[in-house]
Each structure stands twice: as C-alpha cells, then as structure tokens.
Amino acid sequence: MALTREEREEFLAQPHIAALSVYAGPDRAPLTVPIWYKYTPGGDVWFMTGRKSRKNQLISKSGRITLMVDRLQPSVRYVSVEGPIVDSYTGYSEHVREMASRYMAAEKVEAYVEYTSNAKEHADTIIHHMRPERWVGSDLGTF
Numbered sequence: 001m002a003l004t005r006e007e008r009e010e011f012l013a014q015p016h017i018a019a020l021s022v023y024a025g026p027d028r029a030p031l032t033v034p035i036w037y038k039y040t041p042g043g044d045v046w047f048m049t050g051r052k053s054r055k056n057q058l059i060s061k062s063g064r065i066t067l068m069v070d071r072l073q074p075s076v077r078y079v080s081v082e083g084p085i086v087d088s089y090t091g092y093s094e095h096v097r098e099m100a101s102r103y104m105a106a107e108k109v110e111a112y113v114e115y116t117s118n119a120k121e122h123a124d125t126i127i128h129h130m131r132p133e134r135w136v137g138s139d140l141g142t143f
Contacts, residue, residue: 001138001139001140001141002137002138003077003079003137003138003139005135006041007137007139008079008081008135008137009039009041009042010041011069011077011079011137012039012041012045012067012069012079012081012132013039013040013041014069015036015102015103016069016070016071017034017035017036017069018034018035018036018037018047018067018068018069019032019033019034019035019067019068019069020032020033020034020035020037020047020055020065020066020067021065021066021067021068022055022058022059022062022064022065022066023058023061023062023064024058030066031054031055031058033055035047035049035067036048036099036102036103037067038098038099038102044086044087044129044130044131044132045067045081045083045129045130045132046127046128046129046130047099047127047128047130048091048095048096048099048125048126048127048128049125049126049128050124050125050126051090051124051125051126052124056126056128059085059088059128060085060088063084063085064082064083064084064085065082065083065085065128065130066080066081066082067080067081067082067130068080068081075139075140075141076139076140076141077137077138077139077140078137078138079135079136079137080135080136080137081130081132081134081135081136082132082133082134083130083131083132083133083134084130084131084133085128085129085130086129086130086131087127087128087129088126088127088128088129089126089127090124090125090126090127091125091126091127092125093113093116093117095125095127096112096113096116096117096125097109097110097113100112100113
C-alpha cells in the first residue's frame, strides 16, 4: 500500500540507516553506501561525508542523490527519496554530536565525537543537504 506524504515524511524522519546512491559514470553502476542522515518533515535531508571520499567526489560532480530507508518490523516498509544537493559546507563537532546523538546510546556520544575529531579519516567533514523532489514509499503490511 502506497504511503501518504505525511507517512513518508514521518518514516524518513526516524533514525534509519539510509542507502545513499549517486551516479558513478556511464560504465559504472551507481555508488551505493550506507549512511547516517537527519530529516525534519518539510525540510532538507542532511548527512556527512569526508571531503576526500569517493562518495563526496561523485556527489559534487553529479549534484543529485537518492536515499532509500527501510524496515522489516512490524511490517515491511520503505521510502525512497531523490533530489538535488542544495547546500554543502564544512562540518564541525556540533554536527557530529547531533548525528551521533540520533544513532548512538547517549553515554557513547562524547567518546565518538572525540574519536572523530582526532581520526584522520574524519578530517574535513562535509555536510551535504539534499532537497527531496521525488518520493516512493510503501508499506507491504503484515502478512
């Protein structure tokens, strides 16, 4: 059963792990990787990535992404959303803290923020904002 706009937005606002897909070139399949993200109904989706990552290079080049989130319990439900990257900027520890607080137990957040501030692979974090344009969502019910 197709989801209403409100149901799609509410589902996307929950802390699921998203599969991010971005165009990787004419002779390649799209790059698809899991990410943490944040969404408030009616707003943009934002997520973080490393400035030097392949993901960031492809996003910067194509300017568009697709996110897909799903769950299996209590029913199979998914939302896929596609749109343009509308803003990108350097991330800071408050962004890492906000995102980690969404996905991690409260007692682990500060240690994670400290770790990422000292880890080479997390240096030069970029925040991307995607404006949702096209949505697909369904709840397959409890069979």
